[in-house]
Amino acid sequence: MKLSHAPERVNSAEYSFDYLRVIDKVTDFVYVKSEIKGKNKEELRQILRMISSGDFFVSFHAEQRMQERFITKMDIMYVGKFAISSNKQEHGSWLIEGQDVEGDSLSLVCTLKGNVLIATVF
């Protein structure tokens, strides 16, 4: 399911992704379509906020995939900030698609259970 507002990719020349002061200005830039209703909509918002602010854990498996693809935590946070689409999967996990800081496609599978857990990346 595509989000109705796909945020523009910020021009990297203008974008300052300061490691030390990352995302203390998360805004609700993602417009969630009305088909994602109620509890799911709120859950998605919370997940994206937490990912974009770096508030998540990763599974050992996800970390291995990250190393294979040369993805770091900043890339995952970038997906949270500039998510392009999302889908709730069976078993309650979310598939979130976006781009890494280089503009290459990056997808996350994550769950929310108190904390956000990144189960895998691809």
Next chain:
Amino acid sequence: MKSRKLMNNYYGLGYIDVEVPIRIEKVGEEDVEVIDMDIADVEKLVAKTIIEEKVPIRGREVKFLRKVLGLSMEKFARNFDFSSAAILKWEKDDDKRLSLVNELAVRTFVNDMLNFEIEIKFFDLDSRSTSPKKVIKLAA
């Protein structure tokens, strides 16, 4: 239940192994091994080790350090008044060491961006070394 697990050849840096704490979390019906710490701290620890241990900065180190900083090639390049093509050229050759001038610039930049406060001296760099000398095991 908590334990520790070793990650060999961290991000292709064959001289660094990292041990991380693991906890088990139930996700649906499955038990999932979760790294029980902020992975950014692990990345920062390895970046600091590269700077502190005077590891020769080659293409693979440039890519790792740039990714830890969360910078695109273009954004990284701007800090050095280079084009992104120059950074791509650096990173393309995993094993080729940067010139000492460029290496010093990268070290200083990373040191400052990540607030490591490591003293960096030009004459401490071994200009003859083209690859790291030892395996470093870090316990994150």
